[in-house]
Amino acid sequence: MRQKILSFVLFALGLLLPTLSALAHHSVLAEYDSKHPVTLNGVITRVLWINPHTFWYVDTRDANGNVKHWQVEGPSPAEWHNAKVTRDLAGKPGDNITIEVIVGKTVPDRALGHKFTFPDGHVIQLKMNENGETVASPAR
Amino acid sequence: MRSQAFTHSMTLAVAALSLLSTHAATQQKSTAPADMVKAAAAKPTPHTPNGHPDLNGIWLLPGIVSNAFGYGGPPGEVSKDGKEHTVYFDGRGFVGQSPTPNFPSYNKPELDAKRKQLDASANHSDPARYSCQETGVPRSGAPDKIVQTPTEVVFLYQQTFESSPPGSIFRVIPTDGRPHRTDVDPSALGDSVGHWEGDTLVVDVTRIDESTWFCMKGCFHSDAIHVIERLTRKGDTLTYQATVEDTKLLANPWNTYPVTRILAGPDASLPPDVPCIDSDKPYLDDSSRVAPL
Numbered sequence: 001m002r003q004k005i006l007s008f009v010l011f012a013l014g015l016l017l018p019t020l021s022a023l024a025h026h027s028v029l030a031e032y033d034s035k036h037p038v039t040l041n042g043v044i045t046r047v048l049w050i051n052p053h054t055f056w057y058v059d060t061r062d063a064n065g066n067v068k069h070w071q072v073e074g075p076s077p078a079e080w081h082n083a084k085v086t087r088d089l090a091g092k093p094g095d096n097i098t099i100e101v102i103v104g105k106t107v108p109d110r111a112l113g114h115k116f117t118f119p120d121g122h123v124i125q126l127k128m129n130e131n132g133e134t135v136a137s138p139a140r
Numbered sequence: 141m142r143s144q145a146f147t148h149s150m151t152l153a154v155a156a157l158s159l160l161s162t163h164a165a166t167q168q169k170s171t172a173p174a175d176m177v178k179a180a181a182a183k184p185t186p187h188t189p190n191g192h193p194d195l196n197g198i199w200l201l202p203g204i205v206s207n208a209f210g211y212g213g214p215p216g217e218v219s220k221d222g223k224e225h226t227v228y229f230d231g232r233g234f235v236g237q238s239p240t241p242n243f244p245s246y247n248k249p250e251l252d253a254k255r256k257q258l259d260a261s262a263n264h265s266d267p268a269r270y271s272c273q274e275t276g277v278p279r280s281g282a283p284d285k286i287v288q289t290p291t292e293v294v295f296l297y298q299q300t301f302e303s304s305p306p307g308s309i310f311r312v313i314p315t316d317g318r319p320h321r322t323d324v325d326p327s328a329l330g331d332s333v334g335h336w337e338g339d340t341l342v343v344d345v346t347r348i349d350e351s352t353w354f355c356m357k358g359c360f361h362s363d364a365i366h367v368i369e370r371l372t373r374k375g376d377t378l379t380y381q382a383t384v385e386d387t388k389l390l391a392n393p394w395n396t397y398p399v400t401r402i403l404a405g406p407d408a409s410l411p412p413d414v415p416c417i418d419s420d421k422p423y424l425d426d427s428s429r430v431a432p433l
Contacts, residue, residue: 030263031263048318048417050414050415050416050417051272051414051415051417052270052271052272052305052416053270053414060178063215076414077225077412077414078298078409078411078414079227080225080227081216081411082216082227083216083217083225083226084216084218084225085216085225085227086319089225090339120222121225122224122225123224123225123228124225124226124227125224125225125227126226126227127226127228
């Protein structure tokens with residue numbers, strides 16, 4: 001009986017892939033340029049705490065004062081919950097925010113956010129590793 | 141009780157995280173999931189008064205630590221000062237994966253080729269990826285919570301992973317011997333009837349909508365699809381396995397690998413529901429698009 005359980009364990013999980021996850025989702029790295037990470041410093045104009053992805057709409061300004069509107073996606077609320085992140089930790093319109101992102105390959109105002117830093121110093125972040133490829137942070 | 145469970149969870153989280161950390165001094169294969177399953181399976185199997193296994197409860201994937209919400213998910217961590225919250229996500233699979241690929245065999249080579257192409261272009265071609273469409277049966281896998289009465293079993297699903305159903309979904313499965321309904325439209329979840337075989341609930345599913353995939357790797361099917369799910373309780377574990385038949389398209393029935401979940405503690409609850417809004421697709425990169433056949 002224990003042998004049987006062990007074989008279950010050995011074979012388990014492999015391929016009911018959807019239940020497993022989260023793994024599946026992350027052909028997300030195919031959509032973004034993970035080789036050139038960028039840091040956004042701007043102001044939140046909107047937060048969407050929804051499935052399948054959370055979103056932050058952020059306005060940044062370049063050196064000339066021109067505004068750029070970004071749409072930054074994050075993991076689902078359920079995934080955030082696993083690090084005890086509820087939407088009250090996600091910021092709100094008008095807040096300053098710093099986000100480390102990787103930018104969309106063909107949609108340059110769209111990015112995947114992986115580290116979100118708020119004015120009071122709290123951080124919410126996703127450390128992701130897909131097929132051996134990690135989401136890089138900009139050089140410090 | 142809650143704080144004990146939390147401390148325990150954090151200990152397990154740290155253990156699980158050692159798998160993920162590229163800075164780990166000693167790279168050790170974590171046995172935490174296997175140990176958890178083994179310990180849970182060794183417990184006695186409760187039965188209801190009519191002799192069937194009691195499937196009531198919230199069921200967590202092993203190796204996935206229970207978070208402070210009492211619910212399972214990929215490991216997450218909060219720093220000691222409470223200021224840094226980190227979600228860990230390892231695309232290679234921290235709970236272990238099948239050592240060999242497991243794909244269905246279609247009855248014509250061009251159909252196998254089609255599946256591969258759908259898989260390659262999944263970001264665009266998968267009906268349930270980056271969208272709010274249901275993953276359906278059997279792709280949604282085992283339910284997160286089961287409620288069982290003498291005449292029916294109710295499966296409750298919540299959005300826990302990207303590929304789970306987009307939000308709160310439930311299935312009512314009669315176990316009173318009634319036949320399949322024939323007066324309902326096909327749907328992602330299909331029509332289910334169940335019966336007991338020892339400690340296994342066997343669910344027969346028909347009328348699954350043709351637009352779904354029965355696996356996330358491009359598994360398209362016809363209206364002839366027929367799914368048999370088996371849920372077996374052993375101690376405090378629940379093992380889910382499904383067999384997919386499609387006499388029009390598949391060369392032979394396809395079996396999913398068994399997936400075992402563990403009964404959650406009494407503090408557990410399902411995560412709250414959030415709205416699902418389709419907003420990803422217009423922004424998906426074109427470079428992963430593959431030309432259709």
